[in-house]
Amino acid sequence: MEAKLSDKKQLLLGDEAIAQGAIDAGASGFYAYPGTPSTEILEYVQRSRVAQEKGIHSQWSANEKTAVEAGLGMSYAGKRTMACMKHVGLNVAADSFVNSGITGANGGYIIVSADDPSMHSSQNEQDSRFYGKFAFMPVLEPSSQQEAYDMCFYGFDFSEKYKIPVLMRITTRLAHSRSGVELKDPREPNSITLPEDARQFVLLPAISRRRYKKLLETQSKFIEESNNSPYNKYIEAGDKKRGIIACGLGYNYVMENYPDGCPHPILKICQYPLPDKLIKRMAEECEEILVVEEGMPLVEEQLRGFMNAPLTIRGRLDGTLSRDGELNPNMVRVALGMDSMMGDNVPDLVKSRPPAFCVGCGHIDFFKALNEAVKDKHGDGHVFSDIGCYTLAAQPPFESINSCVDMGASITMAKGAADAGLFPSIAVIGDSTFTHSGITGLLDCAIESTNIVVCILDNSTTAMTGGQNSHASGRVRDICLGLGINPEHIRECVPLPKNHEELVKIINEEVAYEGVSVVVPTRECVQTIGKKPKKQ
Amino acid sequence: MKKDIILAGVGGQGILSIATIIGHVAVKKNLHLKQAEVHGMSQRGGDVQSHLRISDKPIFSDLVPHGGADIILSVEPMESLRYLPWLKKEGWVITNTSPYINITNYPEMDVILGELKKRKNHIAIPAEDLAAEAGTKRAMNIVMLGAAAQFLGIDFAELEDGIRAVFGRKGDKIVDVNLKALRAGRDFTDKATA
Ligand SMILES: Cc1ncc(C[n+]2csc(CCOP(=O)(O)OP(=O)(O)O)c2C)c(N)n1
Numbered sequence A: 001m002e003a004k005l006s007d008k009k010q011l012l013l014g015d016e017a018i019a020q021g022a023i024d025a026g027a028s029g030f031y032a033y034p035g036t037p038s039t040e041i042l043e044y045v046q047r048s049r050v051a052q053e054k055g056i057h058s059q060w061s062a063n064e065k066t067a068v069e070a071g072l073g074m075s076y077a078g079k080r081t082m083a084c085m086k087h088v089g090l091n092v093a094a095d096s097f098v099n100s101g102i103t104g105a106n107g108g109y110i111i112v113s114a115d116d117p118s119m120h121s122s123q124n125e126q127d128s129r130f131y132g133k134f135a136f137m138p139v140l141e142p143s144s145q146q147e148a149y150d151m152c153f154y155g156f157d158f159s160e161k162y163k164i165p166v167l168m169r170i171t172t173r174l175a176h177s178r179s180g181v182e183l184k185d186p187r188e189p190n191s192i193t194l195p196e197d198a199r200q201f202v203l204l205p206a207i208s209r210r211r212y213k214k215l216l217e218t219q220s221k222f223i224e225e226s227n228n229s230p231y232n233k234y235i236e237a238g239d240k241k242r243g244i245i246a247c248g249l250g251y252n253y254v255m256e257n258y259p260d261g262c263p264h265p266i267l268k269i270c271q272y273p274l275p276d277k278l279i280k281r282m283a284e285e286c287e288e289i290l291v292v293e294e295g296m297p298l299v300e301e302q303l304r305g306f307m308n309a310p311l312t313i314r315g316r317l318d319g320t321l322s323r324d325g326e327l328n329p330n331m332v333r334v335a336l337g338m339d340s341m342m343g344d345n346v347p348d349l350v351k352s353r354p355p356a357f358c359v360g361c362g363h364i365d366f367f368k369a370l371n372e373a374v375k376d377k378h379g380d381g382h383v384f385s386d387i388g389c390y391t392l393a394a395q396p397p398f399e400s401i402n403s404c405v406d407m408g409a410s411i412t413m414a415k416g417a418a419d420a421g422l423f424p425s426i427a428v429i430g431d432s433t434f435t436h437s438g439i440t441g442l443l444d445c446a447i448e449s450t451n452i453v454v455c456i457l458d459n460s461t462t463a464m465t466g467g468q469n470s471h472a473s474g475r476v477r478d479i480c481l482g483l484g485i486n487p488e489h490i491r492e493c494v495p496l497p498k499n500h501e502e503l504v505k506i507i508n509e510e511v512a513y514e515g516v517s518v519v520v521p522t523r524e525c526v527q528t529i530g531k532k533p534k535k536q
Numbered sequence B: 001m002k003k004d005i006i007l008a009g010v011g012g013q014g015i016l017s018i019a020t021i022i023g024h025v026a027v028k029k030n031l032h033l034k035q036a037e038v039h040g041m042s043q044r045g046g047d048v049q050s051h052l053r054i055s056d057k058p059i060f061s062d063l064v065p066h067g068g069a070d071i072i073l074s075v076e077p078m079e080s081l082r083y084l085p086w087l088k089k090e091g092w093v094i095t096n097t098s099p100y101i102n103i104t105n106y107p108e109m110d111v112i113l114g115e116l117k118k119r120k121n122h123i124a125i126p127a128e129d130l131a132a133e134a135g136t137k138r139a140m141n142i143v144m145l146g147a148a149a150q151f152l153g154i155d156f157a158e159l160e161d162g163i164r165a166v167f168g169r170k171g172d173k174i175v176d177v178n179l180k181a182l183r184a185g186r187d188f189t190d191k192a193t194a
Helices: A014-024 A039-047 A049-054 A064-076 A087-092 A094-103 A129-134 A145-162 A205-228 A249-256 A276-285 A298-304 A329-335 A362-378 A389-394 A409-420 A431-448 A476-483 A497-512 A526-531 B016-028 B077-082 B109-117 B127-134 B137-151 B156-170 B172-193
Strands: A009-013 A027-032 A080-086 A109-115 A166-171 A177-182 A233-235 A242-247 A266-269 A288-292 A312-314 A426-430 A452-457 A490-493 A516-521 B002-010 B032-036 B047-055 B069-074 B087-096 B122-125
Touching: A009 A014, A009 A145, A014 A027, A014 A039, A014 A049, A014 A080, A014 A109, A014 A145, A014 A166, A014 A177, A027 A039, A027 A064, A039 A080, A064 A080, A064 A087, A064 A094, A064 A109, A080 A087, A087 A094, A087 A109, A094 A109, A094 A129, A094 A205, A109 A145, A129 A166, A129 A298, A145 A166, A145 A177, A145 A205, A205 A276, A233 A276, A242 A249, A242 A276, A242 A298, A249 A266, A249 A288, A249 A329, A266 A276, A288 A298, A288 A329, A298 A312, A362 A389, A362 A426, A362 A452, A362 A497, A362 A516, A389 A426, A409 A426, A409 A431, A409 A452, A426 A431, A431 A452, A431 A476, A431 A516, A452 A497, A476 A490, A476 A516, A490 A497, A497 A516, B002 B016, B002 B077, B016 B032, B016 B047, B016 B137, B016 B156, B047 B077, B069 B077, B069 B137, B077 B087, B077 B109, B087 B137, B109 B122, B122 B137, B122 B172, B127 B137, B127 B172, B137 B156, B137 B172, B156 B172
Parallel strands: A027 A080, A080 A109, A109 A166, A242 A266, A242 A288, A288 A312, A426 A452, A452 A516, A490 A516, B002 B069, B069 B087, B087 B122
Antiparallel strands: A009 A177, A177 B032, A233 A266, B002 B047, B032 B047
């Protein structure tokens, strides 16, 4: 259900505003791998009729690295493109991301990384702005859905002006919050134009050194752009006992607490590198500075340095704000020196309600069999798992798995443990995670005939993130054969209660086999079956 | 005019349809709106909430501040209590009374209702039954919307128009059932607060 206001004003999630912004700003392609809270960007493009009519690329990529590289290729060809991922996806893409700062861009290139402070749906709360700084790339951090939309135009223009990819950093709260967004007139996509320098993208040391120097030299221009950016604002006010630097959504939480206007000067920062002149101005005018930033204390650390700063700096590092977790209006209120507005406590009777397997999910039947074959027989501690719905098997009543680190780590950790002598050593990985990052690990095992059992749970979808297409669908067996797995030890089965005994038997047999075994429990996700369009 | 509302429930119960209708009306009236949703992991049967803010002035924060909500509107009784830290002292807790039990330590119903009754401003409504009477249990959310209607600062007729606009594509029958459900919720609250 969507509420459409008019053709020119729409009610959009932050993610949707970015998608619409990039479409309107002339993007020719989007590349992404699903991950909360970034998934809805590409999903929106896939639903967009305009995007279809214009032939804008919107298929999912195998993982974030392939996405960022494909985006770089489209930029090389002179077209505007956007790559999207969740924050940990940027780790996967880090090699291509950091190097794309050195190759630079040709067609406008925006890379969106969606952070998840407070870890609503993630393994960590890393702050992507550090990646921007690390790669010497400009970073845009919208504070509203409207800014997110507008920044797509701005970001592509910036990227083409300086021939540099631009990182857009958002957080869960903006990604998944809806608000009215005014649309601009759409701009035509670029036509194919190769880079002026045909060797720009060849990172041989001699070329890299030259390009890296150029990137460093351009930093001062980026800083000057930040000083003059429409998204960085110095807002004058009378009470200079304190100045406030508020980044991205942090700005909203400050303003929420001053309905009649803020009495202190505010520096709103939504574009990096940091605007040095604006910061120096605040340092000269104010007695202390409070830094309100979502995520890690990137700005605060830069202000403090190691030496004593000439003025007091408050923020996440001195305890004025919590060192970790997502900001909210009340936290910022207390940091501003006002009384907490907290309502009544949550009564003790309210119990936590962790996410759980859906009724009828095939993963349930698989883990029941796995527990009987492994945990009951060999004890706890043998199952390396991965990221997906099946990670819920860490909780009671299953308590089946012993690891979940990053996508693909199940197979490789099981390998390392098997190499160390652990027996049995079992990996459990979903189909989408397998094609994201599992294939290479399984190749390592195949080459060495490592004694492990790899269970690839094929539910024909990327379930945890809402049911996106999986690259593995219908291909798991062929991929394993191609990697050199013995066909007799690729065991497909259907995880259903009635097949319990058979499943246990298969796992037992493959545990007993010395070498690489692959067990493929195959049954479609109950959510995606339910969503399939009914035949008319 | 400014209303801060916390919508509460369990992943899969579909609290967002309530937000969609209020959002539709708010935007038609040219009000400002921000609505933060939960996507991702919690949608698998975990606790979910949506912060819905409408105002005639620009809104800064996507989140309702603690102690700032005018209404907690919950489609599940235990979940209605999870968000008390966000509720204003004189704010309303409006909750459906049918429990969604997917945990082993779910509290007794009388304990939940007892806690609810400690609050001066509360409405506990058997929304599933009322929805069934209106035509389908699935309209439970709309009964809840109706129950909250008089606190939203939106005319009832505008909410009815919102239902027509949002469900219109699904046909007259669905629209009628939902309008009935909306009115049933309103009538319940009218009696409870009379
Ligand atoms: C690097 C990285 N990218 C994306 C994600 C988000 N993510 C978590 S689980 C998941 C889907 C897993 O799908 P699959 O392996 O098929 O398992 P299923 O949920 O279907 O059981 C994704 C994309 C992540 N955690 N890390």
